[in-house]
Amino acid sequence: MVVFDLQDDEVDRIFQALADVTRRDIVVRVTQREQSVSALAASYAMSFAAVQKHVAVLERARLVVKERRGREQIVHPNPGTVREAARLLEHFEELWRFRAQSISDILSEDREEDREEDREEDREDREDREGERS
Amino acid sequence: MVVFDLQDDEVDRIFQALADVTRRDIVVRVTQREQSVSALAASYAMSFAAVQKHVAVLERARLVVKERRGREQIVHPNPGTVREAARLLEHFEELWRFRAQSISDILSEDREEDREEDREEDREDREDREGERS
DNA sequence: GTAAAGTGCAACCAAATGGTTGTATTTGAT
DNA sequence: ATCAAATACAACCATTTGGTTGCACTTTAC
Numbered sequence: 228m229v230v231f232d233l234q235d236d237e238v239d240r241i242f243q244a245l246a247d248v249t250r251r252d253i254v255v256r257v258t259q260r261e262q263s264v265s266a267l268a269a270s271y272a273m274s275f276a277a278v279q280k281h282v283a284v285l286e287r288a289r290l291v292v293k294e295r296r297g298r299e300q301i302v303h304p305n306p307g308t309v310r311e312a313a314r315l316l317e318h319f320e321e322l323w324r325f326r327a328q329s330i331s332d333i334l335s336e337d338r339e340e341d342r343e344e345d346r347e348e349d350r351e352d353r354e355d356r357e358g359e360r361s
Numbered sequence: 362m363v364v365f366d367l368q369d370d371e372v373d374r375i376f377q378a379l380a381d382v383t384r385r386d387i388v389v390r391v392t393q394r395e396q397s398v399s400a401l402a403a404s405y406a407m408s409f410a411a412v413q414k415h416v417a418v419l420e421r422a423r424l425v426v427k428e429r430r431g432r433e434q435i436v437h438p439n440p441g442t443v444r445e446a447a448r449l450l451e452h453f454e455e456l457w458r459f460r461a462q463s464i465s466d467i468l469s470e471d472r473e474e475d476r477e478e479d480r481e482e483d484r485e486d487r488e489d490r491e492g493e494r495s
Numbered sequence: 496g497t498a499a500a501g502t503g504c505a506a507c508c509a510a511a512t513g514g515t516t517g518t519a520t521t522t523g524a525t
Numbered sequence: 526a527t528c529a530a531a532t533a534c535a536a537c538c539a540t541t542t543g544g545t546t547g548c549a550c551t552t553t554a555c
Contacts (some may be wrong), residue, residue: 236382238382241375242379248369248370255453258456258457259456263531265530276514276516276517276534277513297533299522299531300531304457306454306457309450316447377542386504408544409501410544410547412548418542433501433504434502449499485514497553500551504547504549504550505531505548507546509543513540514540515539517536522531524530524541
């Protein structure tokens, strides 16, 4: 259904870029309001060069793009990439929902004896059966 | 509805665990069929200890759990964590959709919907403005 | 009992990460 | 023309990462 045109190393870069609280915050900030690199740098208790590197990591992951405006670089979000990452995780969830037989007794409540429960009475509420985890 | 009860370092661990193609593959494999660590190790062109470390990274991120069965450890997925990560990314997407004015002409095509948000008709408490989504 | 399978863990190593400082370059303002 | 602001980038450093090998321990098989 969902076609993933992402290479493995692209996904690596995306998730690795998101694996840092400063970089996630940068993504949120530039989504709410486009900002220059130095404006971003003023927000964090680290050097300008450090923030510059974080932006570079996000740029390599295509989570943001930079646009030259005069002497400053404006950082824009690239929402398509966030979307692709979200779709990828939803695909993982789908895998789980598709195959949740014998693991279910560990993390959910299900008996293995009544295997056939494909009733067509109410198919609509099957979406969030095992979603009640905190 | 969706409250993010994840600490920053938990999110760090989740995304960092997902930032490796071997570990993502392990998550997919154990979702499709629960496997022991050594069964997993047989699938990859690396040492047993390396795979063991990958599983440990996934375990620290709570993306999988291990269950002792005799002399082997069965690796199970922890779908709740994948779900939480997916919700987090969807929250990012939502941020984007909520504030997409002047950047939109660069990267997207988004159209404007109901923009008015400040109806002061009968709010008794508006202290929970940023914790609540959807 | 002995052997092998499965695992845990420590030590080691190369490369990547996340920070620093310093220097150079481009651009805007005076 | 000069100077400051904004950025780029290199060098350096400590820590983490992703792999290895080796060894010890527990559990099953014979």
